[in-house]
Every structure is written in C-alpha cells, then in structure tokens.
Amino acid sequence: MTSLKVVLAGVEMENPTMLASGIMGETGGSLLAMAKGGAGALVTKSIGSAPREGHKNPTLVELEFGYMNAMGLPNPGIDAFGEEMYEAGKAGIPIVGSVFGASAEEFASLSKRMQEFGAEAIELNLSCPHAKGYGMEMGVDPDVVASIISEVKAAVAVPVFAKLTPNTHRLIDVALAAEKAGVDAIVAINTLKAMKIDVDAMRPVLSNRYGGLSGPAVRGVGVRCVYELYEALNIPVIGVGGIEDWRSALEYIMAGAAAVQIGSGVGRVGPRVFGDICSGISSYMEVNRLRNISQLVGVAHD
Amino acid sequence: MTERFMVTQTAVNIASRAEEAEDVVTLRFDWDAPASPGQFIMVWIPGVDEVPMSLSYLGDRKGITVKNIGEATKALTSLQAGDQMIVRGPYGRGYHVPKGKVLAVGGGTGMASLLPALERVPTADVHTAIGARGERELLFEERAKRTSSNVRVSTDDGSKGFHGNAVQLAREMMSSTKYDMVLGCGPEKMLYFLHKLCAEKGVPCQMSLERYMKCGAGLCGSCAIDGKRVCREGPVFTGDELKDMKEFGKQRRDECGGRLRL
Structure with missing residues (x-):
C-alpha cells in the first residue's frame, strides 16, 4: 500500500493536498465542504482584526488559463471567526488559520486568537497583491518579514507558515530571513500582480484596477520558485499556483514541495479536485513502486 | 466529469x-x-x-x-x-424541468427566473401563483398565461386577486390539485414557508435562492449557504437539499462574510 501521509512541521495530514487561502475559506460550512472533497488540511480565508468588505465588484476575471482577482481581503473579522473555526473543526482535519495585519503586533495578536480557536498552524499572509497597506507591501522586505515572524513565533506554540509573493526579485532573501526568524515552513506562491483591460469598456475590469493572476497560467512561475526555495532552505516548502490535477501536483512535489495547496482548481475542477489528485498520485506511486510520498519530494533536483 | x-x-x-x-x-x-x-x-x-x-x-x-x-x-x-x-x-445550476403537473410560485421578481423554465416544459400542465405586494408590482401575469393553464395572483394588500401572500395562495391551489412538482422563486421567507408546505403535502420542490455574491464563479465562497455555493451548486436547490440546510430561511451573510439573521 502506498501512503500519502505527510507530517508538515509537526502537522499531521492524511494527504499532501491543502485548500489554499482565499478560496471557500470564509465560513465553517464551506471549509467542511472542501474537507469532503478530500483535502488533507484547510487554510482559512485571511482574517484581520476588524470586519472588512473588500473591493467592490468586479473582483474576478475569468481567463482561459486561470483567474485574475482583486477581492481585497473581505473577512468577518477575528472576533466573528471563532464560530466558523468551531464549525470547520468538525471536519477532523488540520485547520490552518490565515491572518493578515498591518504590523508585527497585529499579526501576533491575530495568530494567538487563531490558536485559541483551534488552528493547528498559522499562515501569515505576507503576499496579497491587491490590498493597500497589507500583504505584499510588507512581504517584499526581509527585515519586516523577519520582525513579524519573530513576534508571531513568540506569541504562539503552533507552527507558523509564511506565504510569500513572487512579485519580487528578492524571494530567496525574504525566505531566508523568514527561516532565520524561526518560521516553520514557506508557502509559495501567492498570485502574480496583474491587470485585465476590457477593450469594449476601455478600462481595467477589476474595480481595484490591479489584481492577482492565478491558475495554470502561473504554474511555471510557482514551480520555479519552489525549486529555488528548496535549494536555499532547510525548512519545508508548501507549493501553490495552478495545481489542478495529479501531474501538476507532482511537478511541485518533485520541485521540492512537501505539500501542495489548491485554490483556483476548486473553481475550475470543483471541490473533488483534492480527492482526484490523491488518487492520481497513488496510482503513479503504485506504478513506480513507491511506498511513501516523501520519496518524491525534491526528486527533480540533481 | x-x-x-x-x-x-x-x-x-x-x-x-x-x-x-x-x-x-x-x-x-x-x-x-x-x-x-x-x-x-x-x-x-x-x-x-x-x-x-x-x-x-x-x-x-x-x-x-x-x-x-x-x-x-x-x-x-x-x-x-x-x-x-x-x-x-x-x-449555476438551474431548474430541472419536470414532466407532469407543475405549480410555479413566484414572489417579487421571482417570475423572471421561473418563466424560462415553464416555457421549456413540453409535456407539463403548469399552474402558476404570482405574489406581489400590490397590483402595481405584479409581474409577468400575461406572459405566464401563455404557458400556464391556470394563473392565479395574490397581493398582500388585496388590490388584485387573492388577498394574502403567495404561499397562502399556493396552499389553496395545492389542496384542490395534486402536483408532481413545485418550483419556487422569491423572497427567502416565502420560499421557507413554501418549502414547509411542500414537505407537509409530500410534493417535491425546487427553489432558487439568493445570497450576497462576489465572484459568481465558485471561488470566493461569499455566497455559501451551509457550505454550498449558491453560484455553483445553486442557485436552484431541491427540497431535499434545502431540508438539510441549517441556514435556509434563517441566516444570510453580509459583504464581510459575517452572519445576519434573515
């Protein structure tokens, strides 16, 4: 029998597929639906200190090879999110609480609340490309990232993941700073900053003008980033960006990802995308006589 | 697939x-x-x-x-x-257009979504109940007559037709006719009580729901009701699906994803 079990920085998962932040992660019920689809772990929508409506519509553009979105971090605020975490906990699989803040202190206090709500790990959103004052605006500076991680690590006992942006030439510098500051894993990549112009309307479609590109269109960038991160780091890397079938999941795993996250694939394939990927990987492992998924992590490296 | x-x-x-x-x-x-x-x-x-x-x-x-x-x-x-x-x-997933005897119940602008379903029913015998607050808000009565053998109207203020709401009118129609399927679209309170009525009478039903919606394409989760995406698994849900929803008729969500009582 093949085993897809993964232990990721101490978090035990039945399989390496995780729901990526921002997709179907705002309510307990929708998180449960993703668990039913076969995910090994679930990352919540990024939650901030106060309720936030996000950007006005249009917030999404559908493209042939992915999506462009500028949701603008809508979320009900940390106080209201305990109820959703309680509901999501019924799934019986690890829940990773994603948080965003404007300062190290805010990240730390949000992370602490997520831990109280039962999160088995914290994911720091250091990479949203379309919310002023948050995400990527902080996540491209290695010193800022290091100080946020130190503060959060001092505040919580559960593992801490940093989700980083590819919209910088300093990805490796940021990741190394994060590792040095004690982060337990790196999540890469978030969306690529992008724009869509409608030629009939003669203006950008997204109300925020700029958005983030996701889906198969960004997979090649994501795989490259994970490959580079795997070479540079000693901590695990979680791969995300355009995964929607077992082949694309394996690309990331072979590049060095210990686990993968799926977001756009939920829209393009459906919630069953998690289970489909797992059965595809299992068949691949059987054909290649592999017992454990860890045997595949990083095999694309010399 | x-x-x-x-x-x-x-x-x-x-x-x-x-x-x-x-x-x-x-x-x-x-x-x-x-x-x-x-x-x-x-x-x-x-x-x-x-x-x-x-x-x-x-x-x-x-x-x-x-x-x-x-x-x-x-x-x-x-x-x-x-x-x-x-x-x-x-x-989204629309109505499964049924055969047999069908009752369509539309409140507010609900007839807008129902009529294309009724116009596609080749073999069904359709009855329609249209609810409005008053006569001036009444929608698509003439268009409904082209596909329905029996069109009844209810107004909350009694300015036309049955004095009362669409569910009360539907109850009257269901007590004299045995329907194979009820289709509903309108304010959720109406749908909630229509669903109850159908359960009581043992008639299968399909209802079209509304939730605050951002992406529309099954990604963001803003329109989730009990974990189901109104934009993808809905907007039309069957009576059996609605029966298992804790939020149906009770709760919706605001732009931030916070819970609101209906």
Missing part, C-alpha cells in the same frame, strides 16, 4: 427595454451563449458595479428583468436601447 467550462466576458448592446411593473425593467440583448432555465449571469456596468442577475429570457435574444433597489440596479434600469453592458456566464 469535472465542472470545467469556459465563460468569457462579452459586451452586449441593449436591443430593447420594457417597463414590466413599478420600478421593474426588462432589458433584452443578443447573446448566443448556451443557457438553461434558472441560470444567472454577472452583469457589469463599467464604473458602477457588477451584479448577478437571473436570465428572464433564454435563446439568442436573452433578457434580464431588474428591480430598482440599489445603485447597480438603478444604473441598469436606466439603460436604454443601444446602451452597452458587459456580461459573463451563464453560471
């Missing part, structure tokens, strides 16, 4: 504009995208907003029927023939 399908943003010109009732306008436009009854589209008015709208006409000359209730719908209802709007979709 996967749920994958390809939709693109398309600019369409308004071919005609018709005032249907007080503050309710139908916009027709030529767009040959395949669509089934009960599906919706996302309509973008550049510079204003993008909102979900049920298709009230299918075929090559499609239509939406808009009630002016806010900024986006005000902009839509002010559009004139020749003006442009930008659409994407169609999205």
Whole structure:
C-alpha cells in the first residue's frame, strides 16, 4: 500500500493536498465542504482584526488559463471567526488559520486568537497583491518579514507558515530571513500582480484596477520558485499556483514541495479536485513502486 | 466529469427595454451563449458595479428583468436601447424541468427566473401563483398565461386577486390539485414557508435562492449557504437539499462574510 501521509512541521495530514487561502475559506460550512472533497488540511480565508468588505465588484476575471482577482481581503473579522473555526473543526482535519495585519503586533495578536480557536498552524499572509497597506507591501522586505515572524513565533506554540509573493526579485532573501526568524515552513506562491483591460469598456475590469493572476497560467512561475526555495532552505516548502490535477501536483512535489495547496482548481475542477489528485498520485506511486510520498519530494533536483 | 467550462466576458448592446411593473425593467440583448432555465449571469456596468442577475429570457435574444433597489440596479434600469453592458456566464445550476403537473410560485421578481423554465416544459400542465405586494408590482401575469393553464395572483394588500401572500395562495391551489412538482422563486421567507408546505403535502420542490455574491464563479465562497455555493451548486436547490440546510430561511451573510439573521 502506498501512503500519502505527510507530517508538515509537526502537522499531521492524511494527504499532501491543502485548500489554499482565499478560496471557500470564509465560513465553517464551506471549509467542511472542501474537507469532503478530500483535502488533507484547510487554510482559512485571511482574517484581520476588524470586519472588512473588500473591493467592490468586479473582483474576478475569468481567463482561459486561470483567474485574475482583486477581492481585497473581505473577512468577518477575528472576533466573528471563532464560530466558523468551531464549525470547520468538525471536519477532523488540520485547520490552518490565515491572518493578515498591518504590523508585527497585529499579526501576533491575530495568530494567538487563531490558536485559541483551534488552528493547528498559522499562515501569515505576507503576499496579497491587491490590498493597500497589507500583504505584499510588507512581504517584499526581509527585515519586516523577519520582525513579524519573530513576534508571531513568540506569541504562539503552533507552527507558523509564511506565504510569500513572487512579485519580487528578492524571494530567496525574504525566505531566508523568514527561516532565520524561526518560521516553520514557506508557502509559495501567492498570485502574480496583474491587470485585465476590457477593450469594449476601455478600462481595467477589476474595480481595484490591479489584481492577482492565478491558475495554470502561473504554474511555471510557482514551480520555479519552489525549486529555488528548496535549494536555499532547510525548512519545508508548501507549493501553490495552478495545481489542478495529479501531474501538476507532482511537478511541485518533485520541485521540492512537501505539500501542495489548491485554490483556483476548486473553481475550475470543483471541490473533488483534492480527492482526484490523491488518487492520481497513488496510482503513479503504485506504478513506480513507491511506498511513501516523501520519496518524491525534491526528486527533480540533481 | 469535472465542472470545467469556459465563460468569457462579452459586451452586449441593449436591443430593447420594457417597463414590466413599478420600478421593474426588462432589458433584452443578443447573446448566443448556451443557457438553461434558472441560470444567472454577472452583469457589469463599467464604473458602477457588477451584479448577478437571473436570465428572464433564454435563446439568442436573452433578457434580464431588474428591480430598482440599489445603485447597480438603478444604473441598469436606466439603460436604454443601444446602451452597452458587459456580461459573463451563464453560471449555476438551474431548474430541472419536470414532466407532469407543475405549480410555479413566484414572489417579487421571482417570475423572471421561473418563466424560462415553464416555457421549456413540453409535456407539463403548469399552474402558476404570482405574489406581489400590490397590483402595481405584479409581474409577468400575461406572459405566464401563455404557458400556464391556470394563473392565479395574490397581493398582500388585496388590490388584485387573492388577498394574502403567495404561499397562502399556493396552499389553496395545492389542496384542490395534486402536483408532481413545485418550483419556487422569491423572497427567502416565502420560499421557507413554501418549502414547509411542500414537505407537509409530500410534493417535491425546487427553489432558487439568493445570497450576497462576489465572484459568481465558485471561488470566493461569499455566497455559501451551509457550505454550498449558491453560484455553483445553486442557485436552484431541491427540497431535499434545502431540508438539510441549517441556514435556509434563517441566516444570510453580509459583504464581510459575517452572519445576519434573515
């Protein structure tokens, strides 16, 4: 029998597929639906200190090879999110609480609340490309990232993941700073900053003008980033960006990802995308006589 | 099979504009995208907003029927023939058009989503109950008569037809006729009690729900009800699915995803 079990920085998962932040992660019920689809772990929508409506519509553009979105971090605020975490906990699989803040202190206090709500790990959103004052605006500076991680690590006992942006030439510098500051894993990549112009309307479609590109269109960038991160780091890397079938999941795993996250694939394939990927990987492992998924992590490296 | 399908943003010109009732306008436009009854589209008015709208006409000359209730719908209802709007979709799972004896119950602008379903029923005997607050808000009575052998009207204020709400009228119709299926679209309180009525009478039903919606394409989760996406698994749900929903008739969510009592 093949085993897809993964232990990721101490978090035990039945399989390496995780729901990526921002997709179907705002309510307990929708998180449960993703668990039913076969995910090994679930990352919540990024939650901030106060309720936030996000950007006005249009917030999404559908493209042939992915999506462009500028949701603008809508979320009900940390106080209201305990109820959703309680509901999501019924799934019986690890829940990773994603948080965003404007300062190290805010990240730390949000992370602490997520831990109280039962999160088995914290994911720091250091990479949203379309919310002023948050995400990527902080996540491209290695010193800022290091100080946020130190503060959060001092505040919580559960593992801490940093989700980083590819919209910088300093990805490796940021990741190394994060590792040095004690982060337990790196999540890469978030969306690529992008724009869509409608030629009939003669203006950008997204109300925020700029958005983030996701889906198969960004997979090649994501795989490259994970490959580079795997070479540079000693901590695990979680791969995300355009995964929607077992082949694309394996690309990331072979590049060095210990686990993968799926977001756009939920829209393009459906919630069953998690289970489909797992059965595809299992068949691949059987054909290649592999017992454990860890045997595949990083095999694309010399 | 996967749920994958390809939709693109398309600019369409308004071919005609018709005032249907007080503050309710139908916009027709030529767009040959395949669509089934009960599906919706996302309509973008550049510079204003993008909102979900049920298709009230299918075929090559499609239509939406808009009630002016806010900024986006005000902009839509002010559009004139020749003006442009930008659409994407169609999205969602619509009505499973049944055979046999069908009762359609539409409240508010609910008839807009129901009529394309009724017009596609080749062998069904259709009865229709249309609910409105008053006569001036009554929608699509004449159009309903073209597909229904029996069209009844209810008004809350008694200005026309049955004095009462659409569910009370449906109860009266269901006590004299045995239906094989009830289709409902309208305010959720109406649907909640209609669903109860159908359960009591043992008649299967399908209802079209509404939730605050951002992406429309099954990604963001803003329209989730009990974990089901109104934009993808819905907007039409069967009576059995609704029975298991704790939030149906009880709770919706605001723009931030916070819980609100209905």
